[in-house]
Amino acid sequence: MDTLVDRYISAVSDILPARLRKDTVTEIRSLIQDALDDRSKTEGRPPDDEMMVAVLKQFGSPENIVSPYLPEKYLIGPRLFPTFLMVIRIVLPIIAVLSLLGFWLLYNLNGSITAAEFFTDLFKSLGNSLSAVVQAFGNIVLIFAILQWVLPEFKAKAKEWDPHSLKAISQPDKIKRGELITEIILTLVALIIFNFYLARVGIYNNLNGQWTFTPILTTAFNAYIPWLDLFWVLTILLDAILLRKGSWEVGTRLFSILMSAFSIAIAASFMTRIQYMYTLHGALGELGGEGMLQSLLNQILIVVFAIVIITSAIKIVQMAWQLLKNKRL
Amino acid sequence: MENIQSLENLILEMRRGVIVLAVLSQCNQEQYGYSLMKSISEKGLEIDQGTLYPLLRRLETQGLLSSSWRLEDARPRRYYMISQEGQEILPKLVEEWESMVRMMRHMLE
Numbered sequence: 001m002d003t004l005v006d007r008y009i010s011a012v013s014d015i016l017p018a019r020l021r022k023d024t025v026t027e028i029r030s031l032i033q034d035a036l037d038d039r040s041k042t043e044g045r046p047p048d049d050e051m052m053v054a055v056l057k058q059f060g061s062p063e064n065i066v067s068p069y070l071p072e073k074y075l076i077g078p079r080l081f082p083t084f085l086m087v088i089r090i091v092l093p094i095i096a097v098l099s100l101l102g103f104w105l106l107y108n109l110n111g112s113i114t115a116a117e118f119f120t121d122l123f124k125s126l127g128n129s130l131s132a133v134v135q136a137f138g139n140i141v142l143i144f145a146i147l148q149w150v151l152p153e154f155k156a157k158a159k160e161w162d163p164h165s166l167k168a169i170s171q172p173d174k175i176k177r178g179e180l181i182t183e184i185i186l187t188l189v190a191l192i193i194f195n196f197y198l199a200r201v202g203i204y205n206n207l208n209g210q211w212t213f214t215p216i217l218t219t220a221f222n223a224y225i226p227w228l229d230l231f232w233v234l235t236i237l238l239d240a241i242l243l244r245k246g247s248w249e250v251g252t253r254l255f256s257i258l259m260s261a262f263s264i265a266i267a268a269s270f271m272t273r274i275q276y277m278y279t280l281h282g283a284l285g286e287l288g289g290e291g292m293l294q295s296l297l298n299q300i301l302i303v304v305f306a307i308v309i310i311t312s313a314i315k316i317v318q319m320a321w322q323l324l325k326n327k328r329l
Numbered sequence: 330m331e332n333i334q335s336l337e338n339l340i341l342e343m344r345r346g347v348i349v350l351a352v353l354s355q356c357n358q359e360q361y362g363y364s365l366m367k368s369i370s371e372k373g374l375e376i377d378q379g380t381l382y383p384l385l386r387r388l389e390t391q392g393l394l395s396s397s398w399r400l401e402d403a404r405p406r407r408y409y410m411i412s413q414e415g416q417e418i419l420p421k422l423v424e425e426w427e428s429m430v431r432m433m434r435h436m437l438e
Contacts (some may be wrong), residue, residue: 028382030407034406058378059378065378068380069382
């Protein structure tokens with residue numbers, strides 16, 4: 001019949017890797033036997049089950065006794081973990097935003113859907129987004145686990161370290177006055193043009209020494225003017241508050257998040273209805289080819305609006321991250 | 330209660346630093362794991378078995394100890410002894426230890 005020591009040794013053997021097993025198991029058995037002999041001598045009686053239990057308790061569980069013999073193993077070790085975190089922080093928000101963008105496109109293409117359909121699509125889209133994020137997370141972990149396994153042990157660089165190579169401390173709460181003032185001026189210009197000189201927005205041609213003007217914006221675009229006005233006025237208001245306060249605070253960050261969401265909504269709406277927003281009909285005069293040019297321009301504008309959406313989404317993530325970070329501090 | 334736990338951890342951490350020196354100093358003669366633990370314990374330093382045995386392996390891998398298996402009373406035992414390299418390093422470690430003791434005494438005065 002196997003004793004408690006035999007069972008203990010068998011459990012230890014199961015945990016150890018093959019290359020260490022024989023030697024380590026023999027040594028641990030010998031050590032347990034020595035401890036038992038010593039206890040037996042002290043207590044003046046032969047070893048029994050009670051004694052074995054006491055000695056094995058001293059040694060601790062098989063996992064406990066084996067762990068110091070084994071090197072530490074990581075799925076993603078300390079040298080790769082900072083890079084892993086950086087990749088996760090960049091990739092996952094982008095994937096989440098792009099998946100949700102799919103919902104916006106779907107919603108805008110089917111403008112006449114009912115409220116029930118809207119919420120069904122919204123939940124489906126949130127589910128898809130979550131699934132895409134989880135899948136991306138799994139893939140990134142897998143890639144880093146392979147890198148951890150494949151890459152040779154990292155050795156610290158022997159070359160002399162220069163303190164001047166340290167990066168300047170980032171000041172995420174500090175505002176950039178120059179950028180804010182430029183934004184206010186450009187926004188004011190846009191407000192003036194689209195509210196007072198809308199009829200003059202178009203294409204000017206000098207054909208045969210005579211200037212001709214063709215308006216390009218349609219009534220579909222004009223319907224957006226109140227929304228654009230609201231967006232621009234709020235932008236100026238936010239910039240003015242920032243200039244007055246001198247730094248980002250919780251309120252202004254939340255305001256900025258709402259503004260970015262607003263710009264995503266406007267850009268997504270423009271993106272899906274771009275062909276109705278303007279017309280080049282007759283703009284090129286006798287040269288012709290407006291149809292082809294408009295088609296090409298539509299593609300370019302779609303890409304531009306997509307960039308606006310992605311940039312705004314990244315800004316939302318950055319602002320939310322700073323809010324959480326400041327809260328933790 | 331938490332303070333007592335922290336104190337115990339701090340003491341454990343301090344002791345951990347001297348274990349290598351204690352083990353090397355006691356391996357001038359051949360010792361098997363259990364006898365070494367007893368000998369160190371009798372001199373006042375309690376070392377956990379889970380700490381001592383892997384440490385002996387590590388010191389052997391580093392070339393500071395050498396080991397050999399021997400059959401005694403029909404039982405294999407692994408005997409450890411300080412190696413040539415270990416004998417060269419031990420006096421330097423002792424010197425460093427004494428300098429640290431002097432420095433700490435001076436600091437705590």
